[in-house]
Amino acid sequence: MKGLLASFLLLTLVAPLIGANKNSNSSNTTYNVLDFGAVGDGSADDSQAFKEAWQASCMSSDDSPIMLIPNGKTFLLRPVTFSGGCKSNNIHVQINGNIIAPSEHSQWGCYETDCDHWITFANLDGLYIDGSNAIIDGQGSKWWSRSCQDENNAFFLEHANNVHIKNLNFMNSPGMHLIIERSTWVYVSNVTITAPQQSPNTDGIHIQESTNVFIYNSSIGTGDDCISIGGGTSYLNISGISCGPGHGISIGSLGREGREEQVEYVHVSNIQFKKTSNGVRIKTWRKSAVQVSNITYNNVYGTSDGEIAVKFDCSEWGQFWLLGPAVESFWAGESNLVGTRRGGAARVVTNSRHPDPGWLTRSSGMGHGNHPGWLTNSRHPG
Ligand SMILES: *[C@@H]1O[C@H](CO)[C@@H](O)[C@H](O)[C@H]1NC(C)=O
Numbered sequence: 001m002k003g004l005l006a007s008f009l010l011l012t013l014v015a016p017l018i019g020a021n022k023n024s025n026s027s028n029t030t031y032n033v034l035d036f037g038a039v040g041d042g043s044a045d046d047s048q049a050f051k052e053a054w055q056a057s058c059m060s061s062d063d064s065p066i067m068l069i070p071n072g073k074t075f076l077l078r079p080v081t082f083s084g085g086c087k088s089n090n091i092h093v094q095i096n097g098n099i100i101a102p103s104e105h106s107q108w109g110c111y112e113t114d115c116d117h118w119i120t121f122a123n124l125d126g127l128y129i130d131g132s133n134a135i136i137d138g139q140g141s142k143w144w145s146r147s148c149q150d151e152n153n154a155f156f157l158e159h160a161n162n163v164h165i166k167n168l169n170f171m172n173s174p175g176m177h178l179i180i181e182r183s184t185w186v187y188v189s190n191v192t193i194t195a196p197q198q199s200p201n202t203d204g205i206h207i208q209e210s211t212n213v214f215i216y217n218s219s220i221g222t223g224d225d226c227i228s229i230g231g232g233t234s235y236l237n238i239s240g241i242s243c244g245p246g247h248g249i250s251i252g253s254l255g256r257e258g259r260e261e262q263v264e265y266v267h268v269s270n271i272q273f274k275k276t277s278n279g280v281r282i283k284t285w286r287k288s289a290v291q292v293s294n295i296t297y298n299n300v301y302g303t304s305d306g307e308i309a310v311k312f313d314c315s316e317w318g319q320f321w322l323l324g325p326a327v328e329s330f331w332a333g334e335s336n337l338v339g340t341r342r343g344g345a346a347r348v349v350t351n352s353r354h355p356d357p358g359w360l361t362r363s364s365g366m367g368h369g370n371h372p373g374w375l376t377n378s379r380h381p382g
Pocket residue numbers: 021022025026
């Protein structure tokens with residue numbers, strides 16, 4: 001009886017362990033794009049090979065399959081979408097080789113497929129993109145001079161959760177470089193984004209309709225905003241960014257065509273601006289129903305190229321409202337934006353319904369990321 005009980009106990013204890021062991025012991029297969037027919041000479045179209053390597057990674061039953069873009073090569077991609085519905089929620093995309101877009105827009109194949117975006121990751125949960133210094137080059141120069149500009153953006157993350165993007169160099173997108181939309185728990189760190197100062201609409205990172213987004217330790221200099229924040233964004237933490245040239249870090253424009261839009265809990269800290277046309281700004285359209293609240297700026301410094309370093313250009317018409325606590329939380333106590341083009345001190349412009357010229361020197365209010373409302377992600381911390 002004792003023996004029977006013991007073996008019953010043993011079985012119930014060991015059985016689940018065997019199951020767990022089997023999973024955690026399984027190897028993580030590497031799906032190298034070269035094995036799927038990619039050439040990597042910078043001129044052959046490698047899109048199909050990438051799609052197949054992704055498909056294999058996505059269908060893999062491994063704990064953590066790896067899609068590998070090997071180094072020493074340059075892969076040419078036309079617009080591609082890597083969609084989810086994958087078996088693993090831990091897919092790694094290791095980008096060691098460079099990726100370029102066709103330099104001629106006719107080569108994007110825009111008439112066959114929807115190509116607002118170049119490289120899209122969509123409908124995913126659990127993705128790690130690591131670049132080990134690789135370059136993702138949108139080769140956008142021919143698009144910039146076109147008078148009627150389509151919105152062709154480079155790297156698009158849509159409806160994706162738990163995504164980590166690091167150690168990548170993005171450059172020369174025809175439009176925005178990295179867009180994060182309808183996503184949650186997205187971590188971007190150690191990326192550089194560069195495009196010429198004259199290139200139009202080449203925002204570094206654009207975030208909208210997303211929550212819990214963390215952008216750390218990156219260097220961005222383009223022809224438009226380093227980081228632009230659209231409606232529906234909340235719990236966004238931006239820290240350790242070198243920004244410039246470009247327009248700065250902007251919330252808005254919000255409320256275009258009278259739209260109701262909300263942005264809250266945005267924490268911007270440790271930013272060095274280098275000759276940006278603005279530093280930080282918030283812009284809303286007139287006659288809009290826009291709510292901007294709990295925004296903090298902390299330790300923001302550097303030089304601006306224009307006269308205005310901080311601009312809260314909020315409509316006093318229409319249904320715009322800036323809630324009391326929000327004004328309190330526009331906190332830039334350690335802000336030190338100096339050295340404008342004309343040599344004077346940078347100006348701060350507010351045009352809100354509740355102008356509060358005192359806020360700039362206020363040293364209390366919301367501070368140092370101490371927001372009670374912030375959540376932590378237990379599954380994919382940091
Ligand atoms: C785990 O991996 C080791 C080494 O690859 C192998 O010898 C062993 O049989 C594996 N165990 C299981 C349960 O798959």
